[in-house]
Structure formats: structure tokens, C-alpha cells
Amino acid sequence: MPAQLKTHRGRSRKRHIAIAAATALAVTLAGTSCEDDQNGPESAPTGPGKAGELRILAGSEIADLEPLLERAEEEIGVTVHLDYTGTLDGVQQVVEGQTEERYDAVWFASNRYLNLYPDGEAAVRTEEPIMASPVVMGVSESLAIDLGWDEGAEVSWSEIASAAAEGQLSYGMTSPAASNSGFSALIGVASALTDSGTALRAADVERVTPELRAFFTGQQLTAGSSGWLSEEYVRRAGTDGPGAELDGMINYESVLLSVNESGKLPEPLTVIYPSDGAVTADYPLSLLAGTTDEVTAGYRDLVDYLSSPEVQREIMADTHRRPLSTEVSAEADFPAVTELPFPAGSNVVNELISSYFDEIRKPARTVYVLDASYSMEGERIAGLRKAMTTLTGGDADSISGQFQRFYAREEVTLLAFDGAPRAPETFTVPKETPDPVLTDIKETVDGIGLGPATAGYDALVAAYDVLAEESASNTEQFTSIVLLTDGEVNTGRSLADFRAEHADFDERLRDVPVFTVLFGDGNTAEMEELAEVTGGQTFDARESSLDAAFREIRGYQ
Structure with missing residues (x-):
């Protein structure tokens, strides 16, 4: 049996x-x-x-x-x-x-x-x-009508880029270093903008970078998976906060159609099939x-x-998803999509992804709130240091590690805590000669000493205070907070206290997600609730490693 x-x-x-x-x-x-x-x-x-x-x-x-x-x-x-x-x-x-x-x-x-x-x-x-789904654009029905992109209209990736550059379109897309939908979207957009009809070459990447910058001015949300992206888009569409301004998302056709079918959106998405083509997943x-x-x-x-x-x-x-059986395909009613050529060399793809993070999209702004209580002694603090070594370029020779480092223009704050928050230290990674700054970040983490008690929510409020001191008009960064604690919060504010304060934050701060890391003896229920309250996500490092969890978080920054 x-x-x-x-x-x-x-x-x-x-x-x-x-x-x-x-x-x-x-x-x-x-x-x-x-x-x-x-x-x-x-x-x-x-x-x-x-x-x-x-x-x-x-x-x-x-x-x-x-x-x-x-x-x-x-x-x-x-x-x-x-x-x-x-x-x-x-x-x-x-x-x-x-x-x-x-x-x-x-x-x-x-x-x-x-x-x-x-x-x-x-x-x-x-x-x-086994099946197929092109990576395309979904735009709210009302905006599609305003832009003349309603059903049946021919819209190119260049026209989408122009709308984004003019502030008419904001959207979410997954990270090309973490998710195939974002990877396919980046390849597709770059290939279409070259307008050469041939596979993207190394020389093309630099040539189309200005147009790609224009296109990605519209990206206001990043994600590590196509599923989380669609969930977050639906969540934001039902709120009145600053995150509600998203007009659409780039995702698999299948995801866009499924979101529409769910009935959870205030208005459906119009699926835009770019006239110059797309990249299709064939599973x-x-x-x-x-x-x-x-x-x-x-x-x-x-x-x-x-x-x-x-x-x-x-x-x-x-x-x-589109069927690949000839018999069933003949019965299906999917619009035709031109398949864009895929680059022939890994060097072209890797250069494009690196340029995306270092030059093209808006940079990340992250506050790392790190537990430095005595319970972190030994393997736990060693695991944290190893994870941060990866982010400072310690794994740059691997296929995935080269894209999980801190990127040029990225702003990083380290805020350690034990029984109270410690003084935050902020670093900005320069485009030219980043190594000295990356070394400073690594050495700062290596130098974290341990102390008594765990004031996790006090430290979290301190992280929001750091962001509150920055320009209220600064929306040109993907801002997030990462909270790592290996034990119960046992002093200072409680989760209930934090929730009450968070509700009174201004809209800009309330929209900053907290990504929590389950680790050691931390309170799983509290960490999951905290992530939900802030629009973040929970990452589990209890049976893998902090290094793996921090790598995964990079897809959401």
C-alpha cells in the first residue's frame, strides 16, 4: 500500500x-x-x-x-x-x-x-x-482606466517606466536575489528596454541603467516571495495608512488572477501584458x-x-497557471505573450542584479536590534557574528551570497541591548570603496559585550526613535527593523505597552515593518504577534542558523 x-x-x-x-x-x-x-x-x-x-x-x-x-x-x-x-x-x-x-x-x-x-x-x-505563468504587471482597475491601460490596450515596459518616473504609478516587486518572479521581472524589463530584439549583453546593462532607474522609482515595496508580496498588497489595499498608496504589483500572472478571484481587493487588478514581452516561468x-x-x-x-x-x-x-498539454491549451483562454530572450551568460545576469541593488532601486535602511544579554553567550553570539560577517561580504564568492551583502548606499544602524538599549551606531555603505565601512560594521558586532536582563521592547522603541529623528519626508529608502532576541523580554516595556505606543506613532513610522527572528528560548507567540502588528514577518532560526535567517530577511529589505 x-x-x-x-x-x-x-x-x-x-x-x-x-x-x-x-x-x-x-x-x-x-x-x-x-x-x-x-x-x-x-x-x-x-x-x-x-x-x-x-x-x-x-x-x-x-x-x-x-x-x-x-x-x-x-x-x-x-x-x-x-x-x-x-x-x-x-x-x-x-x-x-x-x-x-x-x-x-x-x-x-x-x-x-x-x-x-x-x-x-x-x-x-x-x-x-509542467505548467507556465508569465511575470507581468497588475494595476488597480481605476488607475488602468486613467492611464488608458484598460483591457485590450497595448502597453510597453517603456510606457510603464514613464508612468513610474512621473509619479503616476507605484508598485511592489519581489527581490531578484530571493524570488524567481522578481528575477524574471528584472531580466524582462531590462531586455525590453534595450529594444534590440536579442539577448541582453553586458554592454546593455550600463546603457539601460538610466531607464531602469526611472522604472524602479515606482517600486515602493520589496519582498522575498511572490506569496508574501500578494498578501501584503492585499493588506495594504484595505488600510488608510501610507502603505495603501500602492497602485499594483509585478508578479506571476497566476498570482494576479488568483488575488482577483479572492475578492479581497477594494477593486480588481487589471493585468497588463507588456506588448514587448515578458519572461515566463515553465516549472x-x-x-x-x-x-x-x-x-x-x-x-x-x-x-x-x-x-x-x-x-x-x-x-x-x-x-x-497555463497548461502545457496541447489538448488543454487549445481549450484555454489566456492572452498571447511574447517571450523575451534570456541572457546567455551568468556574468550578464549577475552584473544586472548587482546594479539593481547598488545603483538602480532605492536603497535599504535597516535598524538591527540585537540581543546582547548573557543568554547570548557562546554559540549564540558566535552565530550572530557569523551572520553579520555574511552581510558584510564574507560569502561574496557564492552564487547567493554575492547578493546578500550590504549594498552600496544602504544605511545600517546597529542597536544592541541587554537590560536597556545601548547607543545606536549608524553606517552608510558608499558606492566606491565600501570595504572600510563593511569592516567597521563587522568589528562593531564582534565587539558587542554582554550584560544582564532583556529589554527587547525598550530597544524596539529606541529603534523607532532613531528613524523618527530622520527626515519625515524621506521615502526614498526601503525601511525596516530586524529584532533578534534569544529569550523572554523580562524588563522594561511589555508587548502590550509597545502595541499602545505603536498605535500612536505617526503614519510613516507605523508603516515600518519589524522582521522578528525566532531564536533560542525567545517567545514565539510574542514575536509572531509583533511581526503581525507591524506588517513584518517572522523568520525561524531555531533549527537552522542565524546566518540562514539573516540571508532570507535580505529579500525583504
């Missing part, structure tokens, strides 16, 4: 945000929660694959197919193990051989970036695209090299099942 489907959020992404934030779409459409089960099974065992099992390293976008995979297991007898990871982290695991004897297959939204690396392309034995289920014949047979069975007309219709109905 076939076993039950096993889904794992283990060592690759065993954190609340990995599933809950990245799969709002699944929750909305399927009516099931994909939140991480901290008491669930561990990752699939290492070693050669087994007949009747398939261990898959997947992008979080795949999580909304879990109910379908569970039923598929019952019908075809293949037990599926899923571990979730970010696109660039996943590519790095494949390229460096970390997937060998751990996974039988990978399932990302796209293999385009993976295929830019010879070792990545060679690691894939075969791949089968290839990819068998890794070196798998056994038995595992390969299970892979084929699963591909055949997912590609069958009946299941393709179900995927289309439940997720709004």
Missing part, C-alpha cells in the same frame, strides 16, 4: 516564512494551510534513491500543488518528499554538488539561471515543463543525473500524471 505524501520544510527552509509567506496563493485557492510544521518529519534521508520515492528540492512556488501531489501518490504509488529553498540557494546547491544522494529531482519555477552554469546544466539528466520538473532506474521510473510516472489532460485542467482551474 502506498505511503502518505511526505512534505518536508526541513534543513533547506525550516522556517515559518518559507511556506506560510511563500504560499498565500495555495491557502487562498486550495483552502489548506501550508505552514511549516515544526514537529513534522525531517528531510528525506541521504543515500541512493529508492523505488517508489522521489526526493525533490523545490522552489516555494510549488507548495500549492501539495494537495494534488498527495492524491497523485495514492493513484500512482510514488511517495514524494519536498524540501523548499530559494531560487539562487537551490541553484547553488545543484552547482556545488550538494544535491547528490540527497535529492532525485529539482523543481524550480525556471531552470534558466541554473542552465547558465555548466555544472548546473550537467547535473540535470532530463526536465519536463520544469527536473531529474538529476545519477539516479537509479527505479527512481527514474517513478519520475516518469509522476511527469505523465501531471501532464495528463485531466490534471492539467485541474492545475489551470486551481492555480490559474
Whole structure:
């Protein structure tokens, strides 16, 4: 008798945000929660694959197919193990051989970036695209009418850039270093703006940077996942605060259609299919090299099942993704989209992503509120120092690490606390010769001494005070607060006290999210409530590492 489907959020992404934030779409459409089960099974065992099992390293976008995979297991007898990871982290695991004897297959939204690396392309034995969704723009219906972008209008990426530059359009987009939708959007916009009809080249990146700056003046929200982006857009659309000014978002077509179907928006989004094209995710289920014949047979069975007309219709109905079955495609009613060419070299892509953070989009402004109580002694403070070393460029040689460092123009405040907040120290990373400042940040963290008690909420208010002293008109930064504490707040303000004060903050400050890190013996319920109150998110470092959690937070800064 076939076993039950096993889904794992283990060592690759065993954190609340990995599933809950990245799969709002699944929750909305399927009516099931994909939140991480901290008491669930561990990752699939290492070693050669087994007949009747398939261990898959997947992008979080795949999580909304879990109910379908569970039923598929019952019908075809293949037990599926899923571990979730970010696109660039996943590519790095494949390229460096970390997937060998751990996974039988990978399932990302796209293999385009993976295929830019010879070792990545060679690691894939075969791949089968399962479904498709282009990355396009959704704009509130009323604004689309005002701009003449209502249904059927031809709108180019250049016209969207002009509207953004003139202050007519504000939008959210995921980070291209954390999420495939943001990555695809950046590649698509840059390729379209070159207007060459050929794949983006290194020389093109510098040439189109001014136009890209104009385009990204409209970006007022960043995110680490397409699911969290859509959730936050819906939340802001229902408020009167400063965050409510978003006019739309760049996301998968499937997400935009699903948000409209949910009925949660005051007005629907008009989906804009740029006339000069887009980059499409085709979700290839990819068998890794070196798998056994038995595992390969299970892979084929699963591909055949997912590609069958009946299941393709179900995927289309439940997720709004485009079917790839010829029979079902003929029945579908999706607008035609021109596919933009993808760059041929990783150097072009990496240069574009670096330019996006260092020159093109508005910079990040973050206050790191760091627990320096005695409970942090030993491995915990060492973990914090390692995490900050990564952010100061200590992992710049890895595929994902090169984009998780502090960026040029970024403003960073370190605010340590024990029984009381300590004096904040602020650093601005220059575009030229950033290393001395990055070294100062690292040495400041290395020099944090420990003290008694944990006044976490006093320190949090002090962080807001730092931001309050800055120009009230400064909206040209992605501002956030990161709170790390490994224990119960046991002195000073309580969460209730903080909530009362937060309600009286001016609108600009109330809109600053707090990203909380679950660590050590910290109060999980309080940290999750704090994130919810401030419009932030919770990251779980209890069973992974602070380094991994801080890397993930970078997608939201």
C-alpha cells in the first residue's frame, strides 16, 4: 500500500516564512494551510534513491500543488518528499554538488539561471515543463482606466517606466536575489528596454541603467516571495495608512488572477501584458543525473500524471497557471505573450542584479536590534557574528551570497541591548570603496559585550526613535527593523505597552515593518504577534542558523 505524501520544510527552509509567506496563493485557492510544521518529519534521508520515492528540492512556488501531489501518490504509488529553498540557494546547491544522494529531482519555477552554469546544466539528466505563468504587471482597475491601460490596450515596459518616473504609478516587486518572479521581472524589463530584439549583453546593462532607474522609482515595496508580496498588497489595499498608496504589483500572472478571484481587493487588478514581452516561468520538473532506474521510473510516472489532460485542467482551474498539454491549451483562454530572450551568460545576469541593488532601486535602511544579554553567550553570539560577517561580504564568492551583502548606499544602524538599549551606531555603505565601512560594521558586532536582563521592547522603541529623528519626508529608502532576541523580554516595556505606543506613532513610522527572528528560548507567540502588528514577518532560526535567517530577511529589505 502506498505511503502518505511526505512534505518536508526541513534543513533547506525550516522556517515559518518559507511556506506560510511563500504560499498565500495555495491557502487562498486550495483552502489548506501550508505552514511549516515544526514537529513534522525531517528531510528525506541521504543515500541512493529508492523505488517508489522521489526526493525533490523545490522552489516555494510549488507548495500549492501539495494537495494534488498527495492524491497523485495514492493513484500512482510514488511517495514524494519536498524540501523548499530559494531560487539562487537551490541553484547553488545543484552547482556545488550538494544535491547528490540527497535529492532525485529539482523543481524550480525556471531552470534558466541554473542552465547558465555548466555544472548546473550537467547535473540535470532530463526536465519536463509542467505548467507556465508569465511575470507581468497588475494595476488597480481605476488607475488602468486613467492611464488608458484598460483591457485590450497595448502597453510597453517603456510606457510603464514613464508612468513610474512621473509619479503616476507605484508598485511592489519581489527581490531578484530571493524570488524567481522578481528575477524574471528584472531580466524582462531590462531586455525590453534595450529594444534590440536579442539577448541582453553586458554592454546593455550600463546603457539601460538610466531607464531602469526611472522604472524602479515606482517600486515602493520589496519582498522575498511572490506569496508574501500578494498578501501584503492585499493588506495594504484595505488600510488608510501610507502603505495603501500602492497602485499594483509585478508578479506571476497566476498570482494576479488568483488575488482577483479572492475578492479581497477594494477593486480588481487589471493585468497588463507588456506588448514587448515578458519572461515566463515553465516549472520544469527536473531529474538529476545519477539516479537509479527505479527512481527514474517513478519520475516518469509522476511527469505523465501531471501532464495528463485531466490534471492539467485541474492545475489551470486551481492555480490559474497555463497548461502545457496541447489538448488543454487549445481549450484555454489566456492572452498571447511574447517571450523575451534570456541572457546567455551568468556574468550578464549577475552584473544586472548587482546594479539593481547598488545603483538602480532605492536603497535599504535597516535598524538591527540585537540581543546582547548573557543568554547570548557562546554559540549564540558566535552565530550572530557569523551572520553579520555574511552581510558584510564574507560569502561574496557564492552564487547567493554575492547578493546578500550590504549594498552600496544602504544605511545600517546597529542597536544592541541587554537590560536597556545601548547607543545606536549608524553606517552608510558608499558606492566606491565600501570595504572600510563593511569592516567597521563587522568589528562593531564582534565587539558587542554582554550584560544582564532583556529589554527587547525598550530597544524596539529606541529603534523607532532613531528613524523618527530622520527626515519625515524621506521615502526614498526601503525601511525596516530586524529584532533578534534569544529569550523572554523580562524588563522594561511589555508587548502590550509597545502595541499602545505603536498605535500612536505617526503614519510613516507605523508603516515600518519589524522582521522578528525566532531564536533560542525567545517567545514565539510574542514575536509572531509583533511581526503581525507591524506588517513584518517572522523568520525561524531555531533549527537552522542565524546566518540562514539573516540571508532570507535580505529579500525583504
